[in-house]
Ligand SMILES: Nc1nc2c(ncn2[C@@H]2O[C@H](COP(=O)(O)OP(=O)(O)OP(=O)(O)O)[C@@H](O)[C@H]2O)c(=O)[nH]1
């Protein structure tokens with residue numbers, strides 16, 4: 001049996017739990033919310049398990065972006081396939097927090113990442129290229145518009161992450 005981790009993170013209430021719930025066959029989450037960090041926001045931590053094909057599972061680890069969770073990220077970078085940062089299109093106030101979160105994760109790991117732009121609600125995609133610019137992200141495919149409540153949309157976002165990983169591997173082995 002092969003297991004790989006994917007960290008799902010992002011600012012408070014951006015849609016992390018919903019993304020994991022939509023994709024996973026099983027979800028474990030802490031029975032109570034945990035209040036940590038400067039914000040005082042209370043968090044639930046969850047792990048979802050998604051079967052990719054027989055004998056191959058992804059563990060989707062839902063972790064808050066708060067710095068206090070750094071030590072958990074450090075444990076999970078072992079066997080890490082990549083990370084997903086959820087950004088709520090309606091909470092642009094979270095831009096700086098998201099930038100710093102990406103920076104901290106990039107310092108920990110060079111595995112691929114995607115930013116999932118959630119809650120666009122049928123608005124068109126200029127917001128994706130704006131977000132890419134605002135976050136200082138270099139690659140087009142790294143910002144993915146996604147309705148985290150929709151399974152096929154969430155799967156597309158995860159596939160975008162996998163495809164970036166495959167491209168990186170090809171580059172390394174070329
Ligand atoms: N309309 C709409 N509501 C959403 C969407 N995604 C999440 N929600 C709702 O927004 C709230 C927050 O979503 P969560 O998935 O719990 O967000 P989270 O990032 O896990 O939040 P914390 O763990 O508290 O930081 C929940 O009440 C969800 O039902 C979405 O795409 N559209």
Ligand SMILES: [Mg+2]
Pocket residue numbers: 016017018044062
């Ligand atoms: Mg949550």
